[in-house]
Amino acid sequence: xxxQKANVLLEAKDLKVDFILDEGTVRAVNNVxxxxxxxxxxxxxxxxxxxxxxxxxxxxxxxxxxxxxxxGGSILLYAMNGDASVDIASLDPKGKAIREIxxxxxxxIFQEPMTSFSPVHTVGNQIGEALILHxxxxxxxxxxxxISALARVGIPKPEQRVDEYPYQLxxxxxxxxxxxxxxxxxxxxxxxDEPTTALDVTIQAQILExxxxxxxxxxxxxxxxxxxxxxxxxxxxxxxxxxxxYAVEYGDVNQIFEAPLHPYTRCLWDAIPSIDxxxxxxxxxxxxxxxxxxxxxxxxxxxxRCPEAMPERCELSPPPLVEVVAGHRVRCFLYEVxxxx
Amino acid sequence: xxxxxxxxxxxxxxxxxxxSRGIFRRVAGYVKAVDGVSFSVNQxxxxxxxxxxxxxxxxxxxxxxxxxxxxxxxxxxxxxxxxxxxxxxRDELRDYRRNAQMIFQDPYSSLxxxxxxxxxxxxxxxxxxxxxxxxxxxxxxxxxxxxxxxPEHMRRFPHAFSGGxxxxxxxxxxxxxxxxxxxxxxxxxxxxxxxxxxxxxxxQNLQKTLGLTYLLIAHDLSVIRHFSNRVVVLYVGQACEVSxxxxxFRAPRHPYTEALLxxxxxxxxxxxxxxxxxxxxxxxxxxxxxGCKFHPRCPYSQEVCRTELPPMIEVSEDHFASCHFSxxxxxxxx
Ligand SMILES: Nc1ncnc2c1ncn2[C@@H]1O[C@H](COP(=O)(O)OP(=O)(O)OP(=O)(O)O)[C@@H](O)[C@H]1O
Ligand SMILES: Nc1ncnc2c1ncn2[C@@H]1O[C@H](COP(=O)(O)OP(=O)(O)OP(=O)(O)O)[C@@H](O)[C@H]1O
Ligand SMILES: [Mg+2]
Ligand SMILES: [Mg+2]
Numbered sequence: 001x002x003x004q005k006a007n008v009l010l011e012a013k014d015l016k017v018d019f020i021l022d023e024g025t026v027r028a029v030n031n032v033x034x035x036x037x038x039x040x041x042x043x044x045x046x047x048x049x050x051x052x053x054x055x056x057x058x059x060x061x062x063x064x065x066x067x068x069x070x071x072g073g074s075i076l077l078y079a080m081n082g083d084a085s086v087d088i089a090s091l092d093p094k095g096k097a098i099r100e101i102x103x104x105x106x107x108x109i110f111q112e113p114m115t116s117f118s119p120v121h122t123v124g125n126q127i128g129e130a131l132i133l134h135x136x137x138x139x140x141x142x143x144x145x146x147i148s149a150l151a152r153v154g155i156p157k158p159e160q161r162v163d164e165y166p167y168q169l170x171x172x173x174x175x176x177x178x179x180x181x182x183x184x185x186x187x188x189x190x191x192x193d194e195p196t197t198a199l200d201v202t203i204q205a206q207i208l209e210x211x212x213x214x215x216x217x218x219x220x221x222x223x224x225x226x227x228x229x230x231x232x233x234x235x236x237x238x239x240x241x242x243x244x245x246y247a248v249e250y251g252d253v254n255q256i257f258e259a260p261l262h263p264y265t266r267c268l269w270d271a272i273p274s275i276d277x278x279x280x281x282x283x284x285x286x287x288x289x290x291x292x293x294x295x296x297x298x299x300x301x302x303x304x305r306c307p308e309a310m311p312e313r314c315e316l317s318p319p320p321l322v323e324v325v326a327g328h329r330v331r332c333f334l335y336e337v338x339x340x341x
Numbered sequence: 342x343x344x345x346x347x348x349x350x351x352x353x354x355x356x357x358x359x360x361s362r363g364i365f366r367r368v369a370g371y372v373k374a375v376d377g378v379s380f381s382v383n384q385x386x387x388x389x390x391x392x393x394x395x396x397x398x399x400x401x402x403x404x405x406x407x408x409x410x411x412x413x414x415x416x417x418x419x420x421x422x423x424x425x426x427x428x429x430x431r432d433e434l435r436d437y438r439r440n441a442q443m444i445f446q447d448p449y450s451s452l453x454x455x456x457x458x459x460x461x462x463x464x465x466x467x468x469x470x471x472x473x474x475x476x477x478x479x480x481x482x483x484x485x486x487x488x489x490x491x492p493e494h495m496r497r498f499p500h501a502f503s504g505g506x507x508x509x510x511x512x513x514x515x516x517x518x519x520x521x522x523x524x525x526x527x528x529x530x531x532x533x534x535x536x537x538x539x540x541x542x543x544x545q546n547l548q549k550t551l552g553l554t555y556l557l558i559a560h561d562l563s564v565i566r567h568f569s570n571r572v573v574v575l576y577v578g579q580a581c582e583v584s585x586x587x588x589x590f591r592a593p594r595h596p597y598t599e600a601l602l603x604x605x606x607x608x609x610x611x612x613x614x615x616x617x618x619x620x621x622x623x624x625x626x627x628x629x630x631x632g633c634k635f636h637p638r639c640p641y642s643q644e645v646c647r648t649e650l651p652p653m654i655e656v657s658e659d660h661f662a663s664c665h666f667s668x669x670x671x672x673x674x675x
Contacts, residue, residue, distance in 0.1 A: 200393035230606030273567030286535035
């Protein structure tokens, strides 16, 4: 047990984030619990609007507020030795403590690199800034370090690129530069929110390989957010499946791909066409649409679309979180039956 | 098997965009968006057009629909008689456009937010004088149910529909004039997985019931394998491989196809890590390398690849590849 605990880097427990808007309240993140292990990759998967980015924003405390607010739960970040921890969810989002965590302990890369780069500063100045801030480097030392950071992510002629502006780089190159910036202070956790969605597959393959190589070298943990099942299967050791703000399933990547438990996960798996074989059957679809973000459910939010829904039971109260086998948790009434019977 | 009937024959298609520089707008070069592409599409078939961003997929599709005029090449459309789309006059084009329609990627920007579904779907019927008034509404009603929309929603505006439903509106609009050919440009890539499956099934059912022919532009190779009969692989404005879909995935004959198939992350954790990662980037179509355009990234390239453009050869029946070594290379399947 203690051995297991020592492997944990970050642990969200019953995290709840609401957006309070004129039209109503969006429960963007609803009782989400998840664990990121030291040096390992957690893949977060789910369809548009299910709360993936808001979960990531909460971990860095950059949820736009108002209208967003963490209304419950905790996000524990453990220290090196594993005993001490800080609850990120209870920090002042503008305070010193979170600023020391951001960029230094935890950093983030996005789908569109232009959102994290300023267009008016050179790539080198932007990478160097964090080094000057967090590690008190002189500007000359920061520049040298920026060049080697660019070299490490495979950017050719880094001593020339360091003085260029983000728009002068190609999409794949910009993504590399953003990774260089995110890794400049050797964070213990890198959050990558759809890091390759805007890229071509051959460039995506380069970036994924780069992330894996850097992870091996640095021993950092990653939280990779994506809607691409292939990327999760390639990169993650553990997987969390999100639906409408809920973490409906969490487990080891092999468990999740070989024996998915939640009906939503199974539907999602069946809905993607196979690249390995031609099938003459129709694709399995999930009936209906993702619910409107303002919807409120007394029971399971997947109820109306679920092929295995049990009337009344699933509709009336929230489904329990059941640990079906060690480390494999699912939020669904189907397994409560099995656990009791 | 019934005799294949060719519907569309694209030969040596080129579309160059001039790049002008300086105050006198001198032409300084050309973006060779499409640079000598040839392939054919049979009646009732789905031909997939794949390749990375900027390789000329959309430009090819738009030339075929004559939304833009190609720089050179011919596009024969067989509808009773063969007609060259690139040489059509106004009246012929009007007729042709009833037979060839487009479905777009983005279900948000491709629908006018100020028009109701009735107006969007019915516009072409009205403009072409096919139906007016009640007859028009009846036809729109039929079209809406064909694509799985509720006909009673025809007076609603696009914002009242979800992404998948908007894509259905776009499909109903494309079907309105009973076209023979539909160019679908990334029809599902803006949609969530669960909705993508609904739209693919819909397109497939419509194809069967209406005998449609599709040119399907997509970068998702699993969608291509599921849905298309043949595939054209483009690289920087040129076709590098044209093949039956199954054969392409089982035995690719061009190194770029091999790399593309390998680069796709597979949803199976047991197969992790076993892939070919190409170096470099896709070249700029305004400054493509000499010889084979793929040679700077190709793991098998030889001296000849640097200097000579490889011709498209038939490596086996109906399977074409443009690689100097396609006969001898042993390439990996997906
Ligand atoms: N700044 C905001 N203001 C209001 N609502 C927001 C805001 N950010 C997110 N939301 C809402 O919170 C919910 C979760 O959004 P989130 O961005 O986390 O989704 P996501 O899973 O990242 O989706 P995608 O795959 O499209 O990126 C959505 O319903 C969204 O509309
Ligand atoms: N109107 C235009 N003027 C100049 N260049 C253009 C024009 N339209 C397209 N191009 C260029 O032609 C090339 C091919 O573009 P095209 O849109 O056909 O690519 P694509 O394969 O559809 O890419 P994507 O997958 O990104 O949609 C690109 O380099 C593009 O920048
Ligand atoms: Mg997001
Ligand atoms: Mg395109």
